[in-house]
Amino acid sequence: MIDPRRLRVLRALADHGTVTAAAHALYLSPSAVSQQLAALEAETGHALLERRGRTVRLTAAGTVLARHATEISAQLERAEADLAACSTGLVGEVAVAAFATSITEVVAPAVAALRQRAPQVRVRVKDAEGHASVRLLIDGDVDIAVAVEHRDTLSSGKGQLLYAPLYAEPFDAVLPPGHRLADAPEVNLADLRDDLWITPWPGNPVHEAVLRACEEARFQPRVECLSDDFSAVCALVAVGAGVALVPRSALHGIRPALTPAVRAVSGPGPTRRVFTAVRRGSEGHPLLRLALAELRDRAAALTG
Structure with a gap:
């Protein structure tokens, strides 16, 4: 009989690509991962890995078994959800990974509401930017991921995760004092083509959204400064270092002095779309x- 714990090791190898990375995700040593995979090969009677020097890759049999491992993992999640549903009381722990703004505007208020509604439920929250929250979910470190739509986030965990839209919000233009468009009721992005820009770092979904919006306005922004902290972005705008596009909810907690001119973007404009994800099979918990x-x-109250 195949040990499902070893299937989890195989699934981790398929997800992460190397024994070392799989070991890190599973909190095991690389030698322990190798031993588990060797035992799995012995159990199945098939070579599951093709070793090339210091690297390994899945054989055809390994790929087939990894696919089954995904389904078995989902079924085990369903079993745990069904057992939990038999319980009469709401007692337990939920772990959530989310990016900073969503923690401030959505997750923290949801935690407060849960404490009132179900005081015996403990919520653990991890700050995770970009697609890191989805990776934490796949690795079993959290139960719910809150992330921004992006090619990296939506391509991760195919077949393993269930996604659902949470909220969508526009970006606003943030302009320095005395900017030529500071008094305009709204801003056309094309009118900012000659300005210096401040954006998050490449790899941050907001960075990609800003570049895509500028491309649609037929120009490439000249990025002068980079920061993933929107308070820092607005502080740099306030001293004239450039202009920026910032998701509307990210401006809520920033001191007015750091946002001297915030203007809506004319036309369709860029939008930040946020989703939740859970492991397939756990949705009934x-x-x-x-x-x-x-x-x-909380998201409905944010955008309502």
């Missing part, structure tokens, strides 16, 4: 349903 419902309620 009563604690996850409760937590997701609170996240949706």
